[in-house]
Amino acid sequence: MNDNGGRDRLAWAVLITTFVIWLALVIAIPVLVSRHLQAATRPLELQLQVNQGTVRVTGAEETTAVFAGDPPVSLEVADQIVTNAADGATLLAYVPEEAQLLSLLQIYGNTSLNVELAEAPRYGLSDRPQRLHVYLGNGRVRFRLPPNPGRVLELVVRTPQGEVSLLEAGSYAVEVSNVETQVVVLEGRAVLQATAAAAEELALAADERAVIPVDGPPAGPLSPERNLIRNGNFGRGLENWDELAWNIELGEQPAGKTEIANIAGEAALRFNRVGEGHADVGVRQVVNQDVTDYSSLRLEVSLRVMVQTVAVCGSLGSECPLTVRVEYEDTNGNVQVWQQGFFANGQFGQDGTPDVCLSCPPPRPGHQQVTSGQFAFYRGELLELLPQYGMLPPSRIKSISILAAGHTFDVEVLDVSIIAEEQPETEPAPTNP
Numbered sequence: 001m002n003d004n005g006g007r008d009r010l011a012w013a014v015l016i017t018t019f020v021i022w023l024a025l026v027i028a029i030p031v032l033v034s035r036h037l038q039a040a041t042r043p044l045e046l047q048l049q050v051n052q053g054t055v056r057v058t059g060a061e062e063t064t065a066v067f068a069g070d071p072p073v074s075l076e077v078a079d080q081i082v083t084n085a086a087d088g089a090t091l092l093a094y095v096p097e098e099a100q101l102l103s104l105l106q107i108y109g110n111t112s113l114n115v116e117l118a119e120a121p122r123y124g125l126s127d128r129p130q131r132l133h134v135y136l137g138n139g140r141v142r143f144r145l146p147p148n149p150g151r152v153l154e155l156v157v158r159t160p161q162g163e164v165s166l167l168e169a170g171s172y173a174v175e176v177s178n179v180e181t182q183v184v185v186l187e188g189r190a191v192l193q194a195t196a197a198a199a200e201e202l203a204l205a206a207d208e209r210a211v212i213p214v215d216g217p218p219a220g221p222l223s224p225e226r227n228l229i230r231n232g233n234f235g236r237g238l239e240n241w242d243e244l245a246w247n248i249e250l251g252e253q254p255a256g257k258t259e260i261a262n263i264a265g266e267a268a269l270r271f272n273r274v275g276e277g278h279a280d281v282g283v284r285q286v287v288n289q290d291v292t293d294y295s296s297l298r299l300e301v302s303l304r305v306m307v308q309t310v311a312v313c314g315s316l317g318s319e320c321p322l323t324v325r326v327e328y329e330d331t332n333g334n335v336q337v338w339q340q341g342f343f344a345n346g347q348f349g350q351d352g353t354p355d356v357c358l359s360c361p362p363p364r365p366g367h368q369q370v371t372s373g374q375f376a377f378y379r380g381e382l383l384e385l386l387p388q389y390g391m392l393p394p395s396r397i398k399s400i401s402i403l404a405a406g407h408t409f410d411v412e413v414l415d416v417s418i419i420a421e422e423q424p425e426t427e428p429a430p431t432n433p
Contacts, residue, residue: 044102044118044132045094046075051376053087055107069371077115083139085109090375093132094264095120101264102153103132104144104414106302106377111139116158121151129154140175144302144415145188146266147235162194162212170206171233171415173225181212184225186417187233192218225296228289228397228418234260234267241283244401250277258283261412263304269413271322271404278319282403287418289397292331296421297382297394299326303342304375307410311346312353313367314406318360320367321409324416325401326382330392338382338391340365344372363389375414382418 048057050066057064057073058080066073066089075081075091083089091105091113107113117133129152134141136159145153147169157164157174159181166172170188174181183192185204192202194212202218204210207227210220230240237260246255256273258281263270273279291297305321313320320341330336341357348355356364365385370376383393397418404411 041119041121041128042096043077044120044130045096046079046115046118047072047092047094048075048081049073049090049092049371049374049376051088051090051370051374053084053109055087055089056082058082072374075115077118079115081107081111081113081115083107083109083111088377088379090377092264092375093118095130100148100150101146101266102130102148103155104146104266104302104375105134106142106144108140108142108379111141112137113139113141132156133158135159136174136176136181138176138178140173142300143172143174144233144266145169145172148265159212161196161214162192162218164212165191165193167191171227171417173419179214182209183212184209186225186227186419192220194218223422226420226422228287228291228420229285229400229416232417233415234269234413237267238269238283241285244282244284244403246273246279246281248275248277248279250275253277253279255279256281256409263412263414266414268304269402270411272410273404273406274408276407278405278407280319280403280405282401284399284401286399287397288399289420290395291328291397291420292395294420294422295383296419297397298417298419298421299324299340299378299380299382300415300417300419301340301342301378302375302414302416303370303377304373304412304414305342305344305370305409306373306412307408308343308345308372308406309408310406311350312343312348312355313341313357315352315354316359317341317354317357317367319405320357321404321406322411322413323401323403323405324378325403326418327398327401328394329396329398331395332392333395334392335398336391336394337361338363338365338386340378340380341367342370342376342378343367344370363391365389 049072050068055066089107093102114135120130121128131154133156155166159176161181167189171186173184190204194217197217200217207224208221209224212218253275261270308321310319322342325339355366
């Protein structure tokens with residue numbers, strides 16, 4: 001009897017133990033699988049394109065010089081990008097094996113940028129964000145975040161003075177010196193936090209600016225930088241833009257297409273034409289903005305020339321595949337035009353091709369060459385450029401036009417801006433009683 005009782009107790013113990021183990025596995029395995037599905041990550045694809053000059057990339061084992069016109073270079077986490085005064089580059093962040101562009105960073109001259117974190121969830125079931133963290137040691141970077149309906153992008157910019165979180169799709173500029181970090185929200189929302197005052201945060205909305213000093217909390221919102229161009233990123237199609245009709249030299253030849261294209265998940269203005277003989281087209285926006293009291297007017301353009309058959313900008317320099325034209329009134333009330341042409345193929349002097357537009361009225365700035373098929377950007381300070389050609393400064397910006405010309409061409413414009421900065425406010429001089 002005792003033996004039977006012992007065997008019964010042992011059987012029950014084995015049964016209960018087995019049940020507990022089974023129950024633990026039933027609970028633990030889904031939990032562990034869920035945690036793995038949530039936590040597993042893969043690195044983002046980072047591509048560096050050099051637009052101007054020579055950019056230095058320093059990795060864990062070596063330093064590489066990347067030249068304008070080179071194929072895009074893949075970057076790793078902890079790589080450092082360093083530009084000199086005449087250099088410029090574009091850093092593109094993608095999810096691996098997907099065409100969705102997460103962020104486009106325009107890196108200006110005299111800039112040092114480190115990639116600290118770049119990852120995305122490995123599995124679609126994860127609800128964690130994609131993450132891109134960078135450290136901007138000095139210089140200026142403009143961040144462009146296209147809409148990302150699939151998943152949130154956590155983009156954090158650390159600087160010597162603090163941290164900036166870019167919260168949604170939009171356009172942002174961050175500039176760092178040894179005394180402060182300046183943040184401009186052209187479109188979107190951001191939150192700033194200072195290293196010296198970690199408990200204090202400052203939220204910025206569109207068209208707001210703030211400064212993080214080296215020894216205090218963020219200050220702002222301050223007098224903003226304003227983008228005078230409406231819908232310059234074509235996120236709302238051609239709203240605010242007037243389409244110009246196609247002008248075709250040879251009557252039997254076809255016109256092309258003016259359209260809003262999806263470029264890696266981001267809207268872009270595209271001019272595409274296949275044909276013989278001259279053709280030109282464009283879009284135009286009436287700005288009509290008084291700029292008398294602005295201390296800075298920066299023309300910024302993000303573009304890509306995919307196809308171009310006319311060398312440089314043609315025999316008269318007037319057939320650039322892409323030209324950005326600004327019409328303005330100077331301080332004497334005279335109407336003037338500033339334009340900048342861009343091309344990808346050909347060399348100055350080849351078949352008599354000039355480096356400026358010979359048939360255009362002054363001023364005649366030199367055409368800018370970009371690398372075919374790669375994103376490029378242009379930045380020109382109009383208040384500095386115009387005096388170099390003997391031109392009076394503008395009192396009013398009348399309009400801006402984006403033009404394409406040539407025989408066969410395919411060009412894209414991701415963004416065009418005129419960033420206006422107001423004169424800083426000054427305290428009135430003290431008067432003696």
